[in-house]
Amino acid sequence: MRTTRVTIEIPNETFSSFRKIIGEKKVDIVITNLIETKIKKFKQESFMAKARKIAKEVDKQNISITNKTLISSYKNARP
Amino acid sequence: MLVHKILVDTSFVAKLIGLGGEKEQKKCQNYIIGSVLIAPKLLHYEIGNVFLKYPALDVNLLFEAFENLAIEWHDIKNDRIIFDIARKYKLTFYDAIYFGLLIMHEEIMTFLTYDTDFVKITDPRIKILH
Numbered sequence: 001m002r003t004t005r006v007t008i009e010i011p012n013e014t015f016s017s018f019r020k021i022i023g024e025k026k027v028d029i030v031i032t033n034l035i036e037t038k039i040k041k042f043k044q045e046s047f048m049a050k051a052r053k054i055a056k057e058v059d060k061q062n063i064s065i066t067n068k069t070l071i072s073s074y075k076n077a078r079p
Numbered sequence: 080m081l082v083h084k085i086l087v088d089t090s091f092v093a094k095l096i097g098l099g100g101e102k103e104q105k106k107c108q109n110y111i112i113g114s115v116l117i118a119p120k121l122l123h124y125e126i127g128n129v130f131l132k133y134p135a136l137d138v139n140l141l142f143e144a145f146e147n148l149a150i151e152w153h154d155i156k157n158d159r160i161i162f163d164i165a166r167k168y169k170l171t172f173y174d175a176i177y178f179g180l181l182i183m184h185e186e187i188m189t190f191l192t193y194d195t196d197f198v199k200i201t202d203p204r205i206k207i208l209h
Contacts (some may be wrong), residue, residue: 043147043148043149044149046147047144047147047148047149048108050140050143050144050147051095051096051097051104051144051148052097052101052104053097053140053144054096054097054098054136054137054140054141054144055097055099055100055101055103055104056097056101057097057136057137057140058097058098058099058100058101058136059100059101061135061136063133063135063136065093065098065099065100065133067090067193067195067209069132070090070093070094070098070099070129070193071090071193071194073128073129073131073132074089074125074126074128074129075171075173077125077128077131078125078171078173
C-alpha cells in the first residue's frame with residue numbers, strides 16, 4: 001500500500017478541516033485510529049478545560065439562562 | 080468501526096460550552112461521549128449571536144471553548160430540498176437546514192437539541208432535551 005507522510009499542526013487545524021485537506025490532496029494516506037483518537041482527545045481536552053471555566057462562571061455569577069432565552073437569543077437574531 | 084455520529088444544534092452546543100451551568104453541561108457531555116459531532120456551518124453565526132447576549136462572560140474564553148470543540152462542519156448545497164422541508168414541516172429555513180442534514184446523512188444516529196420547534200417532526204433520531 002502506498003502511503004504519504006503528512007505533518008499536521010494540530011492547534012491550527014480543526015478535525016474537520018484536517019479531513020478536508022486529505023480529501024483535496026487526493027493522496028493515499030493511512031490514518032490510523034490512534035492518530036484520529038489523539039487529535040480528537042487533544043481537541044476534546046482543550047475544549048473541556050475552557051468549557052468548565054465558563055460553566056463555573058455562569059454558576060458563580062448566577063446567570064440565568066433558560067431554554068427560552070437561549071433559543072430566542074439566536075433565533076430572534078436571524079435575518 | 081462504527082462511529083456514533085450526532086447532529087447538534089446551537090442550543091445544545093451553548094449548553095455544552097457551559098452556558099447553562101455545570102449541571103447542564105455535564106448532562107450534555109454524557110450524551111456525546113465517544114461520538115463524532117456534526118453541525119451545519121450556520122451554527123457559527125448562531126453561536127456568535129448567543130455570545131452577544133452574555134456580556135458578563137469572558138468573550139475570549141467563549142470563543143476559545145467553541146473553537147476547540149471537535150465538530151465536523153457540513154454545508155448544505157441543495158437549497159430546494161431545504162425549502163421543501165421548511166414548507167412541509169412549517170419550520171424556518173434555518174431550522175430546516177438541521178433537519179435537512181439529518182435526512183441527507185443516514186449515518187447520523189441522533190440529533191440533540193433543546194429546541195421544541197422540532198417536536199413538529201416525527202423522527203426517532205431527534206432527541207429534544209429539557
